[in-house]
Amino acid sequence: MRWNLPTNKVPEAWFNVAPRLPEPLEPPLHPATREPVGPDDLAPLFPMALIGQEVSRDPWIDIPGEVLDVLRLWRPTPLVRARRLEEHLGTPARIYYKDESVSPAGSHKPNTAVPQAFYNRAEGTRRLATETGAGQWGSALAYACALFGLECKVYMVRASYEQKPYRRIMMEVWGGSVEPSPVDEPGHPGSLGSAISDAVRDAAGREDSHYSLGSVLNHVLLHQTVIGLEAKEQLAAAGEQLPDLVVGSCGGGSNLGGICLPFVPEEEVGLLAVEPSACPTLTAGAFNYDFGDTAGLTPLLPMYTLGHDFIPPSIHAGGLRYHGDAPIISNLVKAGRMKAVAYPQEKVFEAAVTFARTQGTIPAPETSHAIRAVIDEALGAKEEGVEKVILFSYSGHGLLDLGAYDDYLAGRLESV
Numbered sequence: 164m165r166w167n168l169p170t171n172k173v174p175e176a177w178f179n180v181a182p183r184l185p186e187p188l189e190p191p192l193h194p195a196t197r198e199p200v201g202p203d204d205l206a207p208l209f210p211m212a213l214i215g216q217e218v219s220r221d222p223w224i225d226i227p228g229e230v231l232d233v234l235r236l237w238r239p240t241p242l243v244r245a246r247r248l249e250e251h252l253g254t255p256a257r258i259y260y261k262d263e264s265v266s267p268a269g270s271h272k273p274n275t276a277v278p279q280a281f282y283n284r285a286e287g288t289r290r291l292a293t294e295t296g297a298g299q300w301g302s303a304l305a306y307a308c309a310l311f312g313l314e315c316k317v318y319m320v321r322a323s324y325e326q327k328p329y330r331r332i333m334m335e336v337w338g339g340s341v342e343p344s345p346v347d348e349p350g351h352p353g354s355l356g357s358a359i360s361d362a363v364r365d366a367a368g369r370e371d372s373h374y375s376l377g378s379v380l381n382h383v384l385l386h387q388t389v390i391g392l393e394a395k396e397q398l399a400a401a402g403e404q405l406p407d408l409v410v411g412s413c414g415g416g417s418n419l420g421g422i423c424l425p426f427v428p429e430e431e432v433g434l435l436a437v438e439p440s441a442c443p444t445l446t447a448g449a450f451n452y453d454f455g456d457t458a459g460l461t462p463l464l465p466m467y468t469l470g471h472d473f474i475p476p477s478i479h480a481g482g483l484r485y486h487g488d489a490p491i492i493s494n495l496v497k498a499g500r501m502k503a504v505a506y507p508q509e510k511v512f513e514a515a516v517t518f519a520r521t522q523g524t525i526p527a528p529e530t531s532h533a534i535r536a537v538i539d540e541a542l543g544a545k546e547e548g549v550e551k552v553i554l555f556s557y558s559g560h561g562l563l564d565l566g567a568y569d570d571y572l573a574g575r576l577e578s579v
């Protein structure tokens with residue numbers, strides 16, 4: 164029921180999907196001139212190694228040894244067959260999940276935080292500035308900065324800063340310093356878009372600092388492909404061929420990209436993005452060039468977007484409240500290679516509790532979106548009487564989200 168790989172089986176190269184996409188990726192545009200951005204435009208914010216990865220068309224990119232040494236502290240992550248969930252549903256489908264919750268920060272996010280901290284330190288950066296919603300990304304980056312000796316400044320969406328202290332405390336334990344955002348509007352609950360503006364402003368204004376983003380960008384999805392690469396090997400060890408369907412929740416698209424991108428060349432494998440109805444970028448957004456942040460400081464990215472000033476309702480899946488999506492994910496959806504579905508949070512928590520009561524672990528609210536879709540696919544397979552292999556990304560645990568579960572169990576969830 165569980166397939167582990169030895170630590171020497173962490174992939175030694177990332178899979179670059181860029182040359183395998185259905186359509187070439189459109190370039191990011193400069194916010195002022197609307198011309199394609201060049202390396203010099205990005206140099207105040209990112210190290211050259213990451214700028215190179217952002218535009219690379221090499222099919223594989225080697226993972227530096229120092230990065231592997233850190234990833235091996237918890238990778239390869241287990242592949243688990245959700246046998247007890249299958250039995251509960253009475254489905255002929257075989258459901259597998261890649262358990263990214265075993266990382267030190269409790270999610271997939273350290274997979275990119277670690278290489279980002281490494282490349283910055285290698286090029287002489289001393290400090291990183293970033294944003295975080297509920298704190299998953301901020302805690303992953305604070306962890307990575309601690310291991311590579313960098314200072315870490317996190318602008319945290321104020322509503323979460325006030326309501327969810329535990330992730331702030333994690334960041335502080337790892338040595339990060341956390342400030343509520345927006346910094347110049349103390350009464351404002353904030354949004355991911357405005358916290359990005361604060362972090363970009365900080366990094367652009369200081370010689371010793373760079374900016375770091377936890378999702379959306381090509382190099383972030385690249386770093387996350389260790390998830391799908393390991394899963395391929397583990398599925399083979401479990402006696403499976405290719406999965407019929409690969410599923411992930413989608414905020415900016417990094418855990419989804421991580422598990423799906425290595426399967427893009429295999430056309431028979433279906434890919435599914437799952438998002439909240441309260442922030443339905445892929446299912447109800449428009450494909451457009453839009454800013455990554457609220458203030459319009461970042462380059463314009465070609466993506467599905469609800470508009471950079473869109474403020475979603477404050478659902479519990481804080482990591483899925485972003486107004487846009489990764490250009491790579493947007494490209495796949497636009498070309499029809501990936502499908503997308505949206506769920507209201509009530510249905511999502513119902514699935515999360517079913518999972519917890521069968522498999523035992525308590526998933527993050529973000530992860531539970533994927534679980535909802537997997538349960539519905541498995542029930543569909545039961546109705547049709549077909550065997551089907553489903554793989555999904557268990558992107559994180561929900562042990563710091565128990566307030567959300569409390570709201571669900573007490574019938575206090577906002578119906579959005």
Ligand SMILES: *Cc1c(COP(=O)(O)O)cnc(C)c1O
Pocket residue numbers: 270271272299300377378379412413414415416417418419482483527529530558559560
């Ligand atoms: C941040 C987060 C997400 C959403 O972000 P993506 O970049 O879309 O993966 C999903 N699950 C968990 C547990 C997260 O922390």
